[in-house]
Amino acid sequence: MSSPAEEVKKTRKRGFQYSIRHVNRIINQEKKKYKKQLKVRQESWLKNQRNLPSTSQAISTPPDPLLLLTSSSLSSSVPRAPDFNTANDNQHTEISDKLVEAIIKKPVDAVDCRVPQNTYTKLLHILKQDLDLPISIDARTVLKTKEVVPYEARHMFPGYYYHFGLKQSIISVLDRFNFTPLGELQIEINVDGLPLAKSSGSQFWPILCNIENLNNDFVFPVGVYHGFSKPVDPNEFLKYVADDFFQISSQGFKYKNKDIQVRITKVLCDAPAKAFILNIKSHNAYFGCTKCSTEGSFVNNRMTYEGFKAKVV
Secondary structure: OOOHHHHHHHHHHHHHHHHHHHHHHHHHHHHHHHHHHHHHHHHHHHHHOOOOOOOOOOOOOOHHHHHHOOHHHHHHOOOOOOOOOOOOOOHHHHHHHHHHHHHHHOOOHHHHHHOHHHHHHHHHHHHHHOOOOEEEEEEEHOOOOOOOOOOOEEEEEOEEEEEHHHHHHHHHHHHOHHHHHHHHEEHHHHHHOOOOOOOOOEEEEEEEEEEEEOOOOEEEEEEEEEHHHHHOOOOOHHHHHHHHHHHHHHHHHEEEOEOOOOEEEEEOOOOHHHHHHHHHOOOOOOOOOOOOOOOEEOOOEEOOOOOOOEEEE
16 A cells, blocks of 8 residues: 555646646647638638639649648738738828827827826837837927926015016916906905914915906915015015006006906905004004004903094094
């Protein structure tokens, strides 16, 4: 009686032999399948030769199926996927035209699908090198990306101020919404402080605008100040916006061959920002009220304003 180890060896040997027989069976089946395919191709070839006119060449002896079973013959006889390099010129031209139309004439699809520009550029490189298409290899050229001109940073103590321009910002918003105003544009302005970090005094003081005629809440920046404390001089902070407004309010500007007038209807601020741009005391000062001359009194760690018949300033 054989030991368990010998039984395991015999089982492994039988399994290996079974695997070899199984592989040979598959190879024989594939050979039979190829023989049938070649026979069908041979009969089709003979049929086409018989249908040729009499002026054509004499029917030659068809190739031997056994010879066609070699690796080189099989690789040449088995149908392959179409290759652009071996396709006819008409098909290549048609495919190239469709690709060019999809890439050049409809680049908005790449924007709608949010395809990154570096991915789009790599695709253009592949199509240019492999298919030799007459296209640009840079996504910025295909998408007609405008060159970004860096804005000039103005030193405004104790930080820096970036001015985008009131007129340019208004025109870009009108183009964005395809809006043509019939009369004057009514502008709302907002000024407020925005802390950027908890560990430092880094902060933004943006000057934001909204076109009231658009009937939406779209807000666009006109100027942005950055520093580690708010601007010292509010007149310097508002100087560039005021200059732009005085220029376009007195002269106006043309948009789509129409004269456009601009009017500021509101200046929206919270109490600290209001005190800053008006250059007055804060709302919790002794004379913090902007409407009357009442003097406040400090009671229980709070500023209080007594009386209801204060003199209006």
